[in-house]
Amino acid sequence: MAVPKFWRQIPALYNLEGSVCGCGALAFPPREVCPKCHAVGLKPHRFRGKGTVETFTIIRTPTTDPEGENIEVPARSIPYVMGIIRLEEGPRLTAQIVDARPEDVRIGDRVELVFRKLLEKGPKGVIQYGYKFRPV
Amino acid sequence: MAGIISWGSYVPRYRIKVEEIASVWGMDPEKVKAGLRIQEKAVPDIDEDAATIAVECARNALAVDVPSDPASADSSSSSFPSSSVSSSSSSSLPSPLAEHIHAIYIGSESHPYAVKPTGTIVGEAIGVGNDYTTADFEFACKAGTAAMQAALAMVRSGMATFALAGGADTAQAAPGDPLEYTAAAGGAVFIIGKDHAVAEINHTLSFTSDTPDFWRRAHERYPSHGGPFTGEPAYFRHVIASTKKLMHVAGTTPSDYDHVVLHQPNGKFPARAAARLGFTREQMALGMLVPLIGNTYSGAAILGLANVLDNARPGQRVLLTSYGSGAGSDSFDITITDRIVPVQKQIRPLQSYIGRKTYLDYPAYLQKVRAIQHT
Numbered sequence: 001m002a003v004p005k006f007w008r009q010i011p012a013l014y015n016l017e018g019s020v021c022g023c024g025a026l027a028f029p030p031r032e033v034c035p036k037c038h039a040v041g042l043k044p045h046r047f048r049g050k051g052t053v054e055t056f057t058i059i060r061t062p063t064t065d066p067e068g069e070n071i072e073v074p075a076r077s078i079p080y081v082m083g084i085i086r087l088e089e090g091p092r093l094t095a096q097i098v099d100a101r102p103e104d105v106r107i108g109d110r111v112e113l114v115f116r117k118l119l120e121k122g123p124k125g126v127i128q129y130g131y132k133f134r135p136v
Numbered sequence: 137m138a139g140i141i142s143w144g145s146y147v148p149r150y151r152i153k154v155e156e157i158a159s160v161w162g163m164d165p166e167k168v169k170a171g172l173r174i175q176e177k178a179v180p181d182i183d184e185d186a187a188t189i190a191v192e193c194a195r196n197a198l199a200v201d202v203p204s205d206p207a208s209a210d211s212s213s214s215s216f217p218s219s220s221v222s223s224s225s226s227s228s229l230p231s232p233l234a235e236h237i238h239a240i241y242i243g244s245e246s247h248p249y250a251v252k253p254t255g256t257i258v259g260e261a262i263g264v265g266n267d268y269t270t271a272d273f274e275f276a277c278k279a280g281t282a283a284m285q286a287a288l289a290m291v292r293s294g295m296a297t298f299a300l301a302g303g304a305d306t307a308q309a310a311p312g313d314p315l316e317y318t319a320a321a322g323g324a325v326f327i328i329g330k331d332h333a334v335a336e337i338n339h340t341l342s343f344t345s346d347t348p349d350f351w352r353r354a355h356e357r358y359p360s361h362g363g364p365f366t367g368e369p370a371y372f373r374h375v376i377a378s379t380k381k382l383m384h385v386a387g388t389t390p391s392d393y394d395h396v397v398l399h400q401p402n403g404k405f406p407a408r409a410a411a412r413l414g415f416t417r418e419q420m421a422l423g424m425l426v427p428l429i430g431n432t433y434s435g436a437a438i439l440g441l442a443n444v445l446d447n448a449r450p451g452q453r454v455l456l457t458s459y460g461s462g463a464g465s466d467s468f469d470i471t472i473t474d475r476i477v478p479v480q481k482q483i484r485p486l487q488s489y490i491g492r493k494t495y496l497d498y499p500a501y502l503q504k505v506r507a508i509q510h511t
Binding site for chain 1: 260
């Protein structure tokens with residue numbers, strides 16, 4: 001992820017800031033147009049960071065990087081768990097599940113937001129932080 | 137009186153036992169445990185660093201409903217007026233208290249960047265807005281208490297309504313170095329304010345000298361140390377002098393304190409210093425965490441303080457003395473107030489982190505601390 005793109009996504013990555021429409025629909029990541037009523041002018045909405053594991057997979061092969069950059073954190077973390085988390089407020093997102101052995105994760109597990117490193121762009125690059133989840 | 141408004145602590149989930157490390161290097165684990173008085177240490181996951189630890193601590197500190205009206209607590213005198221914060225584009229903040237934090241100081245000897253502050257990452261992650269000042273602190277294991285003193289000065293001077301300060305570390309130790317048994321990860325932060333204190337800071341002072349007992353040169357991965365030199369002229373001289381000076385200024389004696397926390401690079405040093413200062417094992421009990429989590433460096437003394445705050449009763453008096461190699465000690469004389477009771481009911485206790493743990497074998501430990509990697 002390029003540095004400006006990461007910088008623009010900091011509110012979503014750090015604090016689960018999505019969007020809320022006047023019709024009440026919530027979205028994550030934030031949207032310009034309401035996915036339900038197609039209105040514009042959505043406002044920021046911060047999700048509480050509680051959810052459940054809807055499904056998950058175990059990553060056992062080090063990630064390769066199409067941009068040719070070092071992706072130190074996931075490459076060193078294998079095996080690790082990637083899950084689809086349904087937030088209490090409704091929207092779903094994909095995130096790593098940490099603080100749990102892959103064999104211990106189950107569909108339906110309650111999870112909570114944690115703040116962790118996502119990527120390091122090599123020893124010279126920026127460190128990208130953001131959301132992951134851990135079992136409650 | 138100014139003091140601690142709220143606090144938050146964190147220790148990573150992973151642990152390695154002394155036996156596991158000793159078996160790799162052919163050492164007698166019982167001798168190591170007896171010498172260092174440590175059972176196991178906390179190990180950070182690959183995606184944890186001083187910034188992520190400080191963020192979890194700060195979020196814990198803000199996850200309480202205190203005080204009733206922070207805006208009334210002298211915000212008009214601040215150089216970083218909170219009025220502009222409310223114009224933030226964000227519709228909601230994780231806590232109202234966050235809007236009134238005007239200074240963030242994080243101490244660490246493992247800041248993730250050499251150039252780029254940890255404090256801005258913490259500030260963004262807790263939603264303080266943009267009207268705050270920050271700088272990173274470094275003074276070996278006492279960077280956290282140095283940050284707290286600066287935060288207290290900002291609050292007392294009126295430059296900040298509230299200030300967030302503390303320490304977080306993922307301590308490094310070369311494989312085979314005696315430090316490998318103790319160098320651990322964890323942290324604690326404190327929100328300092330002029331009013332609404334759950335723990336009033338009656339006095340704080342320091343004792344500092346140029347003593348090269350432990351250091352890490354620029355670009356070096358692991359620290360170096362002076363072996364036995366880290367004891368008498370370094371740890372003991374500074375901890376004892378600073379603590380005695382504090383009691384002299386405060387007009388107190390050892391028996392005036394209900395809880396005493398001394399920096400704990402291992403279990404042996406603070407026990408010896410306490411005995412020389414006249415403190416009992418009972419006074420040290422709540423603040424002595426190193427046997428179970430190791431030396432969390434900038435987090436070590438203040439994690440002890442966090443555990444005291446988790447459990448202390450109103451009216452109790454607390455003495456805290458940190459130690460940082462290089463060298464210096466900061467001492468604090470603290471009185472617990474009635475306000476701590478409702479906060480204790482909301483705070484995430486340190487014991488919840490200490491109690492949940494997953495043990496690593498030595499190869500898994502090497503992977504976590506990045507000494508080995510899958511090709």
